[in-house]
Amino acid sequence: MASPMKNMLHQGEDEEEVYAYAFQLAFSSIFPFTLKAAIELRLLDIIVEAGPGAALSPAEIAAQLPTRNPQAATTVDRILRLLAANGIVSCTDVGGAIDGPRYGAAPVCKYLTRKEDGEPSIGSLALLIQDKVFVDTWHQLKDSVLEGSEVMKATHGMNLFDYLSSDIRFSKVFNKGMSGHTTVPVGQLIITYHGFDDVKVLVDVGGNQGTTLDMITSMYPHIKAINFDLPHVISVAPHLPGVEHVSGDMFESIPTGDAIFIKWVLHDWADADCVRILKNCGKALPAGKGKVIVMEYVLPVVPEQSAKARGVFQLDLAVLAFCPGGKERTETEFKALGMEAGFTGFKAVHLLANNYVMEFTI
Template structure:
């Protein structure tokens, strides 16, 4: 039987399921936060094998009244891909247990790649609370960010005023940068032949250190906000320089912009790229800019990757008035900043590497 709007009951139920799923979607985030805060991936890893519910609640010292709730949480996290429910055998009977998956392995502390700091940062109540201001933000006429509206200042100013939060932010960005090691293993060709490189917006230098280790004769500079790098120590071919990328950028054969441009509007990106072009052109030879960022390509990407890119686009817009870009939008930026050509290469699951030439 069709409803008043012409939809049959099956279609309406599907719409209801989608609506409820996203209305309750915040619980997915909170379950992830719960898992990380309790260190459950670490517990299973240290256990040496899939862990039963009884062993897990014993390790966590969960009150008996909450054992059923823990089981519900673990079942949901298994359904969403963070654990695998398996059967283990002992001398008495078969038991259900929880094993790690690729996603939860990325949350084990002490591993070279551990994204737990990133999860903790993005699920911090301060950041999450700002997104309740999306209605006010979308009607704002002063081009404020959500942080401007919720906290009274931009993110970068907030970080400068709050050292503890700044530390968690830097830890989050550093953990994400460790993923670069995996991706850069296949990208050494992009850095061969360079005598110097400056990583603009390079944070604490995790990515730059990876490049330095692979190319010990290359002079590497991390160029970032003065209050972030002022107490950081470099080495013979690795240095930290504080400054403002909107004013000038240290001279080098190449400039690296890793997940930097998506933080900024088109006008701001144009200015940054113009300063990059000046930095690589002043040494008397044809340098290049290397951009590691998102390129939206709905025709080629699978549905899940496209969904992630759209979420990132909303995040960048809300927090920084930035954006993720299509190839056509990138091309327009490069041309307006005075560059002559570019090439796009796959870099990681959702990122691309773009070489830009003056």
């Protein structure tokens, strides 16, 4: 009787690809930490800063690192090979050159490297998600299924927002990651959504460092902007022209405005908490007027095999791990939250990569 292994190997290239995929999955945690190291070492920045179309050898890249390690170029080469296999950089074999292959920037590098103005990119989000504080929580995911435990609390003894107020280093990493994550989606929001045209006072609930309001008011300078967040966040928020920083608790009350903006906050909370937040947003609006503008990732009803779907389902598990009760939602689920909170009007506009802007009106 033939062994299962022999039968598998006789099934040809399709089965070989399935096996190779299973093998890759077994090592899947290696890639994000390799990307983290590349970002921390500025390997991608070095390649991008060499100019459009540039291709550098590992030795040329390693020469720009603050190291005397004689093996640095070899290790850089091994890191970049994995990134090339994942489409992060291009790799060109120059025919047995002494200094090895040459690496260039793939299109995704523009989102992973520092922008020309020095502002953080989505690379800062990668550093946040791969930070030890978050990584340690994943060992508790199984117990969240079997015992219903809160993953973040089981790991660190407190929820995410309490932890942020207790760990200055991680709070800085978190704020930078959120700012880097904001720029591209909010840039698309400003282009696509025209609901800010008639807004006089805009309150950003959970606005972190004020990056979003800074971008919105640069396009709509007539808006009086209020950045509203917890005291430990507001205490380190930078001065921004046209933006007033106000500290408080969104579960207690929210500053008044004719429009309330709330981005990537509801996914941190259970349904009942979201309804409470939305009700407080409604109370902050003029009687019978105004709108609540919600920007969130929206789950596809059926999982697809695409980068967009994988990204949002990974995010859904991240909020499961980091925020008790937190979850990503479908458009229908967001509409239901709004209706339960007393809003009668709802419309949704797609921005990019499963990001939507949703408008709730009374």
